[in-house]
Amino acid sequence: MAHQVLNLAMIVCSALMIWKGLMVPGDILFLHMGHAPFRAGDIVVADREIPIVHRILKVHEKVSGEVDVLTKGDNNAVDDRGLCAPVCRRPELDQQAARYLPYIGMVTIIMNDYPLVKYALVGIMGLFVLTTRE
Amino acid sequence: MGEEGRAPCPVSFWQRLNALFFYTLSCLGAFAFLAAATTYFHEAEPRVSLQLERIMLRRIQSAGHDQAILSLAIDADLRSVFNWNVKQLFVYVTAEYETQANVLNQVVVWDSVISEPEQAHIKSDLVVNKYSLTDQGFGLRDNEVKLVLNWNTVPATGLLTLSHAFDQIHTFQVPATYA
Known part of the structure; x- marks a missing residue:
């Protein structure tokens, strides 16, 4: 009985993961709302329509505590001056990356690019739920 | 499902597939955890x-800021940082200073992605800054x-960690005159 409940929970979980989508280009990043101040080298997330995960290149902290931050993607040739106002302000940034799981998000990308695969997979999972009754 | 004369199988094909899939998933999760745990x-x-080798300070009147071009001497042996769960290192040099306007300024002047342990010994007397000190x-x-x-340190799977060579800070004085 317990085994069956666990199995069902796992199926529902993975279906949800696939449905909701976690991260963009293939890798899963676990984020946290950092209480530590932003420093150069920190990886931060700007929550746009497609989240931008970039590294901090410049930090200017004013006497008032206000912070100006400039980011740049490791693989980009230029910094993000073109992506936001001359220098991004702190509220633009939400979270810092803490952990890393590679490639698993690829599933999500495929799901989003080919909705049919998504429907098929969720359908099969639904079938599992129905057929795992012993 | 069973043919005539054979007892019907109590477990369906889909149940087997389901079990196999989630067993694989659990194994993958366990191995990912082990990879991170064994290298923790x-x-x-x-x-x-x-060390700083050379510096040239300029006043960019039109942009309203000072800009310095730096040339560094780096000798950093980070080969021992690598282990079987390290995918790559992102190495960067920051310049930190105080000004009247800001209590802290941090500017990355150089960075590099290192994917192989053999490349992790950075040794050059002529590292020109990648990003000017502005x-x-x-x-x-x-x-x-x-x-x-x-x-x-970017792991194959696990914690992303930052390390700083705070015991090897190089302090220098920017010239008092513009070039």
Whole structure:
């Protein structure tokens, strides 16, 4: 009985993961709302329509505590001056990356690019739920 | 499902597939955890030396800021940082200084992605900055600047960690005159 409940929970979980989508280009990043101040080298997330995960290149902290931050993607040739106002302000940034799981998000990308695969997979999972009754 | 004369199988094909799929998933999760756990206590003995070789300070009147071009001498042996769960290192040099306007300024002047342990011994007397040291105003002249070498360890799976060579900070004085 317990085994069956666990199995069902796992199926529902993975279906949800696939449905909701976690991260963009293939890798899963676990984020946290950092209480530590932003420093150069920190990886931060700007929550746009497609989240931008970039590294901090410049930090200017004013006497008032206000912070100006400039980011740049490791693989980009230029910094993000073109992506936001001359220098991004702190509220633009939400979270810092803490952990890393590679490639698993690829599933999500495929799901989003080919909705049919998504429907098929969720359908099969639904079938599992129905057929795992012993 | 069973053919005539054979007892029907109590477990369906889909149930088997389901079990196999989730067993594989659990194994993958377990191995990912093990990869991170076995390297959690890995101790590296990096050797870092960082120095400023040359500097040229300019006043960019139109943009309203000071800009310095730096040339560094780096001798950093980070080979011991690598272990079987390290995918790559992101090595970067920050310049830190105070100005009247800001209590802290941090500018990355150079960075590099290192994917192979063999490349992890960075040794060059002529590392020209990748990003110039640019202030928000005119606060660089005759100011004291600290150079720090840092690296971000990107694992195959697990924790992303930042390390700083705080014991090898190089402090220098920016020239009092513009070039």
